[in-house]
Amino acid sequence: MSQTTSSTPDRGLRCKPMNVAFTDRGWTVPGFQLLVPTGPTVVHAAGCDDMGLCHSVLIGAPFTAVIPTWATLLTIADSDPSGWVIALKPGVLGPVSQEAFCAVPKWSTSWDPFLREAVDTLGALHNADLIDAACADAFADVISAHIILRYGHCAGVAEPARPLTRQMLTRIRVFVHEHIAETILVEQLAVLVHMSASNFARAFKAATGNPPHLYVTLERVKFARTMLCEETIPLVEVAARAGFQTQQHFTDVFHRYSGATPRAFRLAHQNVGS
Template sequence: MEQLHGPPQLQRLSCHGIGASCADCALNSAQWILCIIPADRTTAHAITVRSSARPYQHLSVSAPFIAVVPAWARVKLVNDDDPCGLVVALHWARLRETARNALGTTACEIPCWFKAWDPFLRDAGDTLSALHANSSPDPRCLAAFADVFALHLAHRYGLTADTPDAATSLTHSKLSVVEHFIHEHIADNIQIADLAAVVHMSQSHFARAFKTATGHPPHFFLTTERLRLAQSMLSEGSLSLIDIAARVGFQTQQHFTAVFHRYAGCTPRAFRIAHYRP
């Protein structure tokens, strides 16, 4: 995607394709942050540029997640032969000013170095890309999008800018968000770190909070959700076992059969014979 520019007094946002190099050196300064929105199978790694003043940090992000990192971080792609996605650069000071004016001083700090499941920002990125794919950007449109990004980032993440684990427990609403994510992406290779990112927690804190809230570790819950869906498919449909295994997130039919037998006490084939309802 072509670099987007506007007059200096209005330029709060700039964006380019995830595989394109940014020609504006000013966007690499501490005055900007990057919202990385990978698409398809593109995976981006954001890494701290080695410096005595900065601790080493590393973050990997792929769809359906987004990441927010400082603009001076180095972003590398795994499959850079055909990268898909968007990088949105946002002016740090103007983001904070917009958030402070709209939300108050307690919510104006916007954190960096985090990964999150954020369908709203993914949709906003898609809209921004489509609007400016084949035309010159309107500076007023860019300013409006900058305000949208600023308010969303501050409202959703700003109150926990200093500590993403400020919440000591998983509320019912947060558990519902986790369950929704699992059901929507059940066929994907979901990691516990992904579930933690959904509710903006560290992996260790999320695992403890999840077990406290449900009585089971997150991996057990994820596995039982996969098997519950598999049992429904076995009872009501005629899909092959290998197709069912893929649709509920198992890499191979053999692994699916082994896990199913361990939890259900019989093989998927035996379960289908006993429970099939055409």
């Protein structure tokens, strides 16, 4: 990406590769930014607005997200994030578009083929060293206008409902099993099946009868039961391996869904085995 000069301070600043944006977070003009992760990169964006309300979104391909330029960005288990961060500055647009820009949903995510195609083209030009500041600005202008026209007046429109297929449920189950010892967010599961968190939660409950967070909790309890039955590792380690933050939390949740404390469950199983 071309370096800026003092005579044209805004040139080349509106589009940055994601790994560059993570080390150089200064945008010169307040506004919004478009997060476009590629490959396996998943980004967590968070921050509090002027009213003191806290916001948080988790975004991964093929989704994109529109967030304020001041938001804090972190990657989920990815030391070399790939993708693009594009500043959306209303000042580059005409008066009508600038007015519409104020209605763009903040902290919103979308599955938008046009945006993905535009960013794929931008990435190809960047990799071929064919992009300069003016070209990057042109992409930012086109993308800004597209977001305003498509989303500027539909902040309250809900996403169309989509059912979860058997393949999607298998993908979720495998992910939960592989990450059972870690914190698992509903947003992470939603990204796996290319859905928003709210739509995913509704679709998951419709498909399984349980909300996602309860499913994860029951899987943790099931995994803990297996360890209590088959191994003699300390209870505190059983709790950690099953993803419970504290021993007390493990005991409370296990008792709630198993009818016995972990220690009593282990003793009962040992008595049955003997």
